[in-house]
Amino acid sequence: MSGVVSDIHLRNRLGPTLRERLCESADLAEVSGEPDRDLLKELRASGLLAAAVPREFGGAGGGPAEVNAIVQELAALNASVAIIAFQHFAVSARIAEWGTRRQREKLLPGLADGSCLAASAWSETGAGAAKRRLGSTGTRRGDGSWVLNGAKSFTTGASVADLYLVLVQSAEPDEDAEGVYGGSGQTFFLVGSDNPGIVPDLSLDLVGMRGSATGFVSLSECVVPDEDRLGDEGRAPEIIAGVRESGATLGAVAVGTARSALGLAVEHLRRRGLLDKPHVRHRLTELATRLEAAHAIVDRAGARTAPDPGTTTLLSKLYASTAAEEICLDVARMLGSAGYTTGARLNRVLADARAVALMGPTNDVCRELVAVSWQS
Numbered sequence: 412m413s414g415v416v417s418d419i420h421l422r423n424r425l426g427p428t429l430r431e432r433l434c435e436s437a438d439l440a441e442v443s444g445e446p447d448r449d450l451l452k453e454l455r456a457s458g459l460l461a462a463a464v465p466r467e468f469g470g471a472g473g474g475p476a477e478v479n480a481i482v483q484e485l486a487a488l489n490a491s492v493a494i495i496a497f498q499h500f501a502v503s504a505r506i507a508e509w510g511t512r513r514q515r516e517k518l519l520p521g522l523a524d525g526s527c528l529a530a531s532a533w534s535e536t537g538a539g540a541a542k543r544r545l546g547s548t549g550t551r552r553g554d555g556s557w558v559l560n561g562a563k564s565f566t567t568g569a570s571v572a573d574l575y576l577v578l579v580q581s582a583e584p585d586e587d588a589e590g591v592y593g594g595s596g597q598t599f600f601l602v603g604s605d606n607p608g609i610v611p612d613l614s615l616d617l618v619g620m621r622g623s624a625t626g627f628v629s630l631s632e633c634v635v636p637d638e639d640r641l642g643d644e645g646r647a648p649e650i651i652a653g654v655r656e657s658g659a660t661l662g663a664v665a666v667g668t669a670r671s672a673l674g675l676a677v678e679h680l681r682r683r684g685l686l687d688k689p690h691v692r693h694r695l696t697e698l699a700t701r702l703e704a705a706h707a708i709v710d711r712a713g714a715r716t717a718p719d720p721g722t723t724t725l726l727s728k729l730y731a732s733t734a735a736e737e738i739c740l741d742v743a744r745m746l747g748s749a750g751y752t753t754g755a756r757l758n759r760v761l762a763d764a765r766a767v768a769l770m771g772p773t774n775d776v777c778r779e780l781v782a783v784s785w786q787s
């Protein structure tokens with residue numbers, strides 16, 4: 412795959428059976444709050460997870476445009492699965508970019524063929540949205556290996572992932588060197604789920620994204636060889652900064668959820684015979700316009716054609732997530748009382764859409780990251 416992902420490619424990979432399963436599973440997870448492990452097996456087998464892996468390692472050689480297109484398509488059907496895939500793509504891309512030759516040869520083929528699903532364990536209770544001064548630590552041992560201790564929270568894909576990209580504090584932070592997102596003295600490690608020192612826990616009960624296996628991950632005397640460190644010791648903020656430069660954006664998840672909400676509105680209003688009322692049609696047109704604008708900024712982030720692609724990536728998340736929440740709320744009003752029942756699908760879509768603004772970098776942190784560039 413190169414350039415903008417082709418519709419045909421997506422249609423082939425995301426065939427009617429998988430689409431149906433994604434929809435059905437989203438409804439089930441709303442009630443159970445559990446990830447659908449069988450569906451994830453189908454996703455692994457679909458070939459879609461290869462998108463962000465270079466061809467030389469068995470991947471599809473896609474870039475941010477492909478990742479955004481796949482994530483958006485998944486999110487329109489099942490936002491929980493979309494964020495699991497988003498994290499998988501993000502970790503794949505970080506390994507392709509920052510990994511040693513050995514790490515790339517060892518990990519990328521499995522990330523491409525779906526035998527290895529990856530997750531990001533950066534957040535933790537107490538460290539906050541800026542992820543400075545982490546409580547989780549990495550300490551180097553006499554033999555050169557590391558021991559990780561701490562507790563991560565809100566890790567998407569916890570318990571279903573085979574590989575975690577874990578962020579820890581490996582040295583005291585330098586207060587004078589702090590940036591907006593990520594702190595000095597932090598290091599990334601690649602930890603396999605078969606490491607007995609890493610234990611996932613799905614006791615978080617989320618309002619939305621209920622099938623995303625977003626939970627805690629505890630690190631208890633978790634021993635990791637130095638060769639599983641990603642990037643230089645203490646230099647995680649450089650890798651974090653590179654993420655927003657990449658063009659892959661959670662705005663794609665937002666666009667998918669907004670598409671889904673708009674679809675629900677059209678379906679309901681048609682069924683109720685309200686589409687011949689001009690004010691109803693015009694409200695829908697307003698929403699479709701906002702959706703199109705959100706789609707366009709996500710595409711521009713993925714294409715990396717803006718003068719400053721990093722800023723556009725941040726703005727795409729900000730704009731698309733805000734637009735998606737507003738579209739969902741407007742659709743809720745348009746559904747009338749039919750949207751005010753617990754079983755109404757729109758409420759699940761709205762709860763999913765709300766999560767995007769909260770995911771890192773949060774929308775406030777995005778604003779701050781854009782604003783600081785004007786000060787320098």
Ligand SMILES: Cc1cc2nc3c(=O)[nH]c(=O)nc-3n(C[C@H](O)[C@H](O)[C@H](O)COP(=O)(O)OP(=O)(O)OC[C@H]3O[C@@H](n4cnc5c(N)ncnc54)[C@H](O)[C@@H]3O)c2cc1C
Nearest residue numbers: 531532533534539540541565566567620766770771773775
């Ligand atoms: C569904 C879901 C999935 C997630 N998946 C993952 C995942 O896979 N991996 C992972 O590591 N994390 C994940 N997260 C966690 C997410 O990245 C964090 O919730 C986020 O970083 C915010 O952290 P916090 O809740 O501690 O924010 P808090 O620090 O408590 O922030 C509270 C509010 O203050 C604002 N704020 C705080 N500090 C600043 C600041 N310095 N500048 C500007 N505004 C600020 C925030 O934007 C927020 O609005 C997920 C979260 C959700 C909801």
